[in-house]
Amino acid sequence: MSLPAAVLDALRDAVGPAHVLTDPDATGGYAIDWTGRFRGRTPAVVRPADSDEVARVLAACNEARVPVVPQGGNTGLVGGSVPGAGEVVVSLRRLDRIESVDPRAAQLTAGAGATIAAVQRAASGAGFRYAVDLGAREVATVGGTIATNAGGLHVLRYGPTRRQVVGIEAVLADGRTIRRLEGLEKDNTGYDLVSLLCGSEGTLAVVTAARLRVVPRLACTVTALVAFDSVAEAVDAVGTCRRDLDSLHAVELFLGDGLQLVCEHLALPRPFPDRHHAYLLVECAAATDPSEQLGDVVASLATARAVAVAVDDARRRNLWRYREGHTEAINQLGAPHKFDVTLPADRLAPFVDSIGDVVRAVVPEARVWVFGHAGDGNVHVNVTGVAPDDDAPAEAVLTAVARAGGSISAEHGIGVAKRRWLPLTRSATELELFRALKQAFDPRGILNPRVLVPPEP
Ligand code: FAD
Ligand code: MLT
Ligand code: ZN
Numbered sequence: 117m118s119l120p121a122a123v124l125d126a127l128r129d130a131v132g133p134a135h136v137l138t139d140p141d142a143t144g145g146y147a148i149d150w151t152g153r154f155r156g157r158t159p160a161v162v163r164p165a166d167s168d169e170v171a172r173v174l175a176a177c178n179e180a181r182v183p184v185v186p187q188g189g190n191t192g193l194v195g196g197s198v199p200g201a202g203e204v205v206v207s208l209r210r211l212d213r214i215e216s217v218d219p220r221a222a223q224l225t226a227g228a229g230a231t232i233a234a235v236q237r238a239a240s241g242a243g244f245r246y247a248v249d250l251g252a253r254e255v256a257t258v259g260g261t262i263a264t265n266a267g268g269l270h271v272l273r274y275g276p277t278r279r280q281v282v283g284i285e286a287v288l289a290d291g292r293t294i295r296r297l298e299g300l301e302k303d304n305t306g307y308d309l310v311s312l313l314c315g316s317e318g319t320l321a322v323v324t325a326a327r328l329r330v331v332p333r334l335a336c337t338v339t340a341l342v343a344f345d346s347v348a349e350a351v352d353a354v355g356t357c358r359r360d361l362d363s364l365h366a367v368e369l370f371l372g373d374g375l376q377l378v379c380e381h382l383a384l385p386r387p388f389p390d391r392h393h394a395y396l397l398v399e400c401a402a403a404t405d406p407s408e409q410l411g412d413v414v415a416s417l418a419t420a421r422a423v424a425v426a427v428d429d430a431r432r433r434n435l436w437r438y439r440e441g442h443t444e445a446i447n448q449l450g451a452p453h454k455f456d457v458t459l460p461a462d463r464l465a466p467f468v469d470s471i472g473d474v475v476r477a478v479v480p481e482a483r484v485w486v487f488g489h490a491g492d493g494n495v496h497v498n499v500t501g502v503a504p505d506d507d508a509p510a511e512a513v514l515t516a517v518a519r520a521g522g523s524i525s526a527e528h529g530i531g532v533a534k535r536r537w538l539p540l541t542r543s544a545t546e547l548e549l550f551r552a553l554k555q556a557f558d559p560r561g562i563l564n565p566r567v568l569v570p571p572e573p
Contacts, residue, residue, distance in 0.1 A: 151452060188258075346465070365400055507536075
């Protein structure tokens with residue numbers, strides 16, 4: 117797993133010797149994913165400072181046919197950001213410059229390494245918001261969220277990352293650069309390469325900067341936690357919220373056993389004296405106070421068993437901890453297998469109710485946790501108590517999803533975790549096109565070669 121001396125020299129020339137890390141103590145953190153399930157080793161972590169340096173790094177690796185893994189915040193949950201087969205890691209974190217918002221266009225330009233929280237702060241400083249928000253906001257980067265087409269908490273209102281991206285600067289495997297950062301909202305000149313790179317998981321090009329839309333900042337936000345006796349009742353309530361709340365900003369689902377785990381692991385008080393089977397976190401945001409509207413709708417839900425409403429930021433944040441704490445609390449049980457799936461709305465409740473039994477039928481000792489973005493039909497099925505390399509949970513969950521007409525990835529991507537199962541929801545013809553695109557962008561196959569695109573059958 118060592119690099120030819122000429123390649124190391126070229127990398128040091130490109131970024132400066134201080135930014136080529138080879139000591140395993142220094143590279144270790146780049147070679148293990150956030151969950152601890154995906155681990156690897158790398159001969160070098162290269163930390164370019166700008167797109168020219170990225171171009172020189174990629175040109176050198178391409179010339180020598182050295183595979184690379186682009187990496188942003190390394191919060192990805194499908195193993196796509198770690199060097200599982202001794203790849204060079206190209207870390208984009210130093211490309212973190214954010215240019216000020218152009219209020220006339222409602223856009224800003226950010227480097228690939230800027231964190232989502234930093235973009236949110238920049239937007240907010242100019243009276244706007246960045247519409248993408250997710251629990252990993254302090255670490256996840258612009259480049260990583262574009263590469264995974266991240267979803268998050270407000271997809272039902274604003275769409276996923278792809279919808280926020282007006283332009284991209286990206287470096288191809290051979291070091292050539294494409295740059296479309298002018299911010300043209302209308303540009304009908306052929307294939308949409310910008311959109312194609314959204315969700316490409318570092319397999320087609322390395323994103324170095326993006327032109328992003330920002331949306332109006334909404335001054336008033338109110339959050340309600342509502343308890344139900346069944347998932348079906350909660351899912352029906354989602355429909356009511358969608359119909360009756362024009363300020364609906366987020367609708368998140370979690371279950372009683374997940375809430376119990378979060379309260380235990382994060383030492384939180386229980387939200388209600390009684391235990392319930394399913395919970396919805398419903399948030400509204402508007403220019404004027406939506407509390408009354410949300411209160412009326414929640415009061416109209418005949419199936420609601422308990423309700424807590426929070427208007428001030430501190431109490432709202434406390435309610436969000438019950439939902440956002442799931443990822444961290446589950447991880448404390450040991451590296452989970454994470455399945456991030458979407459179901460058609462009419463299949464969501466039966467799927468959630470049955471998926472635990474589906475998994476335990478093949479791995480009896482497994483524990484199954486379900487939570488997610490109910491407003492988008494997107495649930496996260498997490499399985500703990502299983503060896504990291506046991507494929508049985510993936511086979512069971514992803515096959516059940518495909519049978520129910522769903523997608524095996526709603527927002528985290530395919531990575532290495534789900535590549536084998538991509539044919540469940542992508543046809544042979546589509547996969548041929550995937551391979552043709554990969555070949556066109558990256559003929560030597562150096563960019564994230566183990567990720568997303570399955571090999572020829
Ligand atoms: P990384 O993990 O570094 O990389 C992810 C993928 O993108 C890899 O394939 C990598 O090769 C590629 N990549 C990274 N940077 C670039 C680049 N500049 N150019 C080309 N390819 C690149 N995801 C959601 O969608 N919704 C959520 O609600 C959500 N919540 C999360 C909460 C927590 C607590 C955690 C830990 C993760 C969560 N995630 C969520 C997953 C993760 O944050 C997203 O997938 C995010 O987009 C990854 O960004 P990153 O910068 O960490 O990318
Ligand atoms: C979430 O919605 O919390 C994230 O996608 C992270 C996860 O699935 O754990
Ligand atoms: Zn999510």
